[in-house]
Amino acid sequence: MQLNVQGVLPEFLTDRPGIRSSGVWCADLTAKPAEHISVQAVSGAGKTTFVHILYGLRQTYAGSVKWGEQTLSDADPEKLARIRSTGLSIVFQDLRLFPGLTAWENIEVKRSLTGIVTAEQAVAWLERLGLADRRNALAATLSYGERQRVAIVRALAQSFNWLIMDEPFSHLDHTNRENAIVLIKEVVQQNNAGLILADLNANNYFSYTQTWLM
Amino acid sequence: MSSTTQHTLLRRLLLLPGSRIRSVLALLALGVGTALLLLSISTWWNFNALVNGSNRAGSTKAIVVVGKNITDYNMASVSGNSFSTGEIAYLRSAPEVLDVGEIISAGFPVYAMMGGQITMATDLPLASVPDRFLDTIPDAWTWQPGDRNLPVLLSTQFLDIYNYVFAPGQGLPQLSRTAVKSIALKMQVGGQHGQVLTAHVAGFSDDIGAVLAPESFIAYGNKTFQVAPISGPSQLVLRVKDPSAASFISYLQQHGYTVNPGNLKWSRIRSIVEATTTITGLFALLLMGISGLVLVLFIQLTVSRSYEALILLGQLGYSSSFLRRFMLRRFMPPVTVAMAVALLIAVAVQVAASQTVLSGSLPLPALPGWPVWLAFAICYAMILILVSRSLRRALK
Numbered sequence: 064m065q066l067n068v069q070g071v072l073p074e075f076l077t078d079r080p081g082i083r084s085s086g087v088w089c090a091d092l093t094a095k096p097a098e099h100i101s102v103q104a105v106s107g108a109g110k111t112t113f114v115h116i117l118y119g120l121r122q123t124y125a126g127s128v129k130w131g132e133q134t135l136s137d138a139d140p141e142k143l144a145r146i147r148s149t150g151l152s153i154v155f156q157d158l159r160l161f162p163g164l165t166a167w168e169n170i171e172v173k174r175s176l177t178g179i180v181t182a183e184q185a186v187a188w189l190e191r192l193g194l195a196d197r198r199n200a201l202a203a204t205l206s207y208g209e210r211q212r213v214a215i216v217r218a219l220a221q222s223f224n225w226l227i228m229d230e231p232f233s234h235l236d237h238t239n240r241e242n243a244i245v246l247i248k249e250v251v252q253q254n255n256a257g258l259i260l261a262d263l264n265a266n267n268y269f270s271y272t273q274t275w276l277m
Numbered sequence: 278m279s280s281t282t283q284h285t286l287l288r289r290l291l292l293l294p295g296s297r298i299r300s301v302l303a304l305l306a307l308g309v310g311t312a313l314l315l316l317s318i319s320t321w322w323n324f325n326a327l328v329n330g331s332n333r334a335g336s337t338k339a340i341v342v343v344g345k346n347i348t349d350y351n352m353a354s355v356s357g358n359s360f361s362t363g364e365i366a367y368l369r370s371a372p373e374v375l376d377v378g379e380i381i382s383a384g385f386p387v388y389a390m391m392g393g394q395i396t397m398a399t400d401l402p403l404a405s406v407p408d409r410f411l412d413t414i415p416d417a418w419t420w421q422p423g424d425r426n427l428p429v430l431l432s433t434q435f436l437d438i439y440n441y442v443f444a445p446g447q448g449l450p451q452l453s454r455t456a457v458k459s460i461a462l463k464m465q466v467g468g469q470h471g472q473v474l475t476a477h478v479a480g481f482s483d484d485i486g487a488v489l490a491p492e493s494f495i496a497y498g499n500k501t502f503q504v505a506p507i508s509g510p511s512q513l514v515l516r517v518k519d520p521s522a523a524s525f526i527s528y529l530q531q532h533g534y535t536v537n538p539g540n541l542k543w544s545r546i547r548s549i550v551e552a553t554t555t556i557t558g559l560f561a562l563l564l565m566g567i568s569g570l571v572l573v574l575f576i577q578l579t580v581s582r583s584y585e586a587l588i589l590l591g592q593l594g595y596s597s598s599f600l601r602r603f604m605l606r607r608f609m610p611p612v613t614v615a616m617a618v619a620l621l622i623a624v625a626v627q628v629a630a631s632q633t634v635l636s637g638s639l640p641l642p643a644l645p646g647w648p649v650w651l652a653f654a655i656c657y658a659m660i661l662i663l664v665s666r667s668l669r670r671a672l673k
Contacts, residue, residue, distance in 0.1 A: 118592075120592065140591075140596065140597050141596050141597070141598060144591065144594055144595060144596035144597070144599075145594075145596070147592070147593065147594035148593075148594030148595075148596075149594075159589055159592065161290060161586065161589065163289070163290070164286065164289070164290070168286055171282060171283070171286060172283075172286050172287075172290075172590070172593065173593055173594075175282065175283035175286075176283075176593070176594055176595065221594070
């Protein structure tokens with residue numbers, strides 16, 4: 064499904080005229096299916112806000128966001144749930160794991176929603192990201208980097224048309240980041256999906272087809 | 278991955294431990310309230326089944342005999358204590374009254390003699406009522422002029438007086454109903470110059486305190502041997518829907534009519550039963566209301582305690598309808614068990630009551646009546662709607 068963003072500006076930025084000259088806010092943007100988009104922004108430019116708007120978490124903004132034929136602001140909670148469970152997947156900047164569940168259980172909560180990805184696949188992905196011995200540890204006891212990897216596997220544990228990631232590798236060392244990138248590439252390709260990665264700096268983690276500067 | 282694992286995870290996220298005592302108390306109150314409500318309805322239903330005489334053969338209604346109240350002022354006026362045609366017509370439209378029949382007394386002398394082991398002679402108070410008011414109609418309940426045999430129905434009160442008062446005092450044998458039926462009574466009808474018939478007791482009457490003969494015999498006797506004019510029936514037999522109904526009793530009292538004291542007793546019992554069941558029912562509804570409220574508060578508390586998990590599950594793609602169904606499946610089974618136990622108690626009490634009452638020859642249904650099942654269905658549906666709406670509001 065294609066993404067169309069038209070003149071989006073969150074309410075809290077309306078009193079900051081300078082920010083409107085960015086390549087994202089108030090702009091008309093289009094991303095075709097399976098494109099790889101890099102969103103770059105300095106700290107405080109509203110990068111996470113933009114990601115939340117794309118995922119339907121924030122409703123207070125001007126303009127419109129369309130995934131395929133569905134305008135996000137028109138989607139009722141049931142439709143939004145369907146989009147999130149089958150069309151869009153996300154790695155939050157603040158990860159948002161259940162602290163009382165183990166690493167594996169956090170993945171299971173997501174995976175069991177659709178059952179598309181098998182348990183064996185998910186276990187293999189955890190192992191590839193170096194979390195084989197940490198799968199039964201409570202999320203609250205994991206380091207931030209470990210939680211980041213769990214959040215990545217959780218985001219991959221469903222079918223999707225677009226994978227949205229907000230600074231997904233910020234706390235990963237070089238090896239773990241490379242492993243994560245390879246895994247993400249594989250799964251995105253399997254799903255014939257597109258990806259949107261928001262980060263502070265320019266990067267070459269993926270072969271981007273567009274870069275949106277904020 | 279099975280849905281069982283998913284449900285286990287969701288249960289850990291959404292149904293946090295704590296508030297167990299509160300939920301158990303709410304369920305206990307719900308069960309007790311439901312049981313009290315069902316029992317009060319069952320009691321009311323059973324009482325109605327008993328007083329409406331559903332055990333009476335050939336009829337589902339009660340028979341009541343009414344007469345005029347005999348006082349010091351009217352006791353000398355026999356004709357004034359009889360029912361006029363207008364009074365009879367008026368009684369037909371009285372509350373609860375379905376049918377009115379006249380008890381026609383024999384206006385001629387009837388003298389009965391018994392020989393053999395039991396030697397006894399007595400005047401007999403013969404009367405007739407329309408056949409449709411009889412408890413049971415014997416097989417040979419007919420008489421026509423020229424017949425030598427006369428079937429009669431004996432009041433059970435007469436048999437009791439003989440067996441328990443007269444026979445022991447006179448050194449006579451007591452008689453069973455079967456024995457009485459086998460005795461032939463020589464009857465001198467219409468005085469010395471009348472006729473002699475042979476009477477057989479064909480059956481017994483619980484309602485009417487007289488010796489009953491077929492209508493055709495009394496009509497024939499009154500026409501042929503009557504010694505004094507009869508102004509009208511002094512007693513009427515009524516078929517009524519509910520002899521203990523307050524409106525019926527009130528009507529009789531207003532018109533100065535007397536009835537079998539048993540009917541008045543039923544009326545008083547009915548008032549007590551209705552008051553008791555109403556108070557119990559109201560208390561039960563109050564209890565159910567409070568338990569429902571506690572249940573709703575418990576649900577809201579549970580949802581608010583797991584608010585963050587609910588938000589995150591929504592962000593991960595769980596729909597509110599899915600989560601609502603999940604919560605409903607967790608809340609309703611204990612509610613269902615509590616209410617089912619209450620229903621079982623009501624059924625067990627009904628079974629026990631029917632067996633106890635059966636030993637007193639008063640049949641009660643072995644299972645609770647339809648109002649009990651209906652009340653249970655309504656209560657369960659209301660609780661289901663209450664819980665469902667409460668979850669819908671909380672998970673909006």
